[in-house]
């Protein structure tokens with residue numbers, strides 16, 4: 251029976267392993283990552299259902315098809331309770347077993363998708379898809395995306411905050427041959443180092459206090475799809491080494507586990523800092539930088555493609571009005587002029603936030619922008635803007651925003667369209683309160 255199954259499945263599966271006893275099976279499970287087990291109930295000296303119960307208790311989360319010659323309804327029910335995915339009777343025909351395997355594969359994919367969906371809903375508010383704009387910059391970007399999407403190389407997206415890096419990462423995935431697979435975003439700045447490691451690589455049962463069950467990591471959930479490492483510059487140095495090893499071997503080792511799991515994942519990384527500068531400052535590993543920037547795409551800041559502002563305004567209006575239950579606003583030519591003149595340090599996200607606030611208030615909220623602009627100008631003093639470097643501008647802008655909300659960092663971060671953590675980091679860098 252085993253020989254027959256191996257012959258039938260080997261041409262259709264990535265790897266087929268075989269074991270003649272529960273002990274042999276357990277050994278294989280320690281050294282391999284297994285998606286599906288086909289298990290006979292009558293094992294030498296053991297009951298397969300009991301063995302399955304133990305397996306599940308140890309945290310095995312793959313699929314299990316039970317086979318047996320002498321089944322009755324009770325055994326079947328017990329098997330399903332013990333965590334079997336399917337149950338087939340001997341003797342069976344090839345199509346029967348193939349159907350069961352296919353069915354298991356589908357359920358595993360659905361489970362992965364559900365997990366990813368939950369993770370995505372809790373970690374990202376990005377709903378938009380598709381790049382909007384007709385400028386040279388956006389047209390060029392769209393062309394690059396289409397070309398890069400179809401190859402499997404690692405992509406590094408660089409660009410200021412709010413320029414659309416996550417949007418582009420999702421577009422790259424959607425246009426790639428992996429589009430049917432999951433897109434898994436991970437924000438490297440939002441978790442503690444220990445947590446990122448666990449989240450990325452998963453862990454074995456007992457790997458740390460509180461690890462009562464084994465858990466798969468996001469790398470695993472991204473199988474066949476794309477893993478989006480957002481704010482990759484924030485990854486702590488020791489984890490950079492672990493990540494580099496994973497990318498080179500295409501294998502990962504869950505925390506506290508001896509197994510190496512093969513992973514088939516495309517990596518897209520994003521950062522709003524210059525990784526080159528981070529490398530020069532010794533905060534980012536050079537070898538990892540080279541590994542990530544196989545293809546490097548730099549997103550233009552909005553002030554460099556202002557001709558797209560009218561399109562973007564329309565787009566955000568159409569996207570947000572129904573969600574907010576508001577009526578789209580008419581923009582007067584004077585208001586549009588103003589929007590075209592403004593420098594948009596928070597890029598498309600700042601524009602989106604402005605439209606959102608305006609829809610809620612029922613009128614375009616340019617006065618807030620105007621106030622900010624004036625403060626920015628007066629803070630710049632008599633210095634001609636041409637000689638004001640970007641960092642100074644950014645600092646002044648942030649200070650003006652902080653002033654306008656009496657130093658409330660949560661509110662300021664929202665207005666700026668950046669995370670509170672990014673804001674705090676900037677404030678620390680510039681010794682702002």
Ligand SMILES: Nc1ncnc2c1ncn2[C@@H]1O[C@H](COP(=O)(O)OP(=O)(O)OP(=O)(O)O)[C@@H](O)[C@H]1O
Pocket residue numbers: 376377378379380381382383388409410411412413414415416417418521522565598599602667668669
């Ligand atoms: N060209 C564009 N067309 C349509 N929407 C855009 C475009 N660029 C940015 N956006 C929108 O602007 C918002 C911010 O984009 P996104 O979240 O991708 O920025 P980001 O570069 O990841 O920023 P951060 O570095 O702060 O994470 C999103 O709502 C996104 O959909």
Ligand SMILES: [Mg+2]
Pocket residue numbers: 415416480
């Ligand atoms: Mg982002």
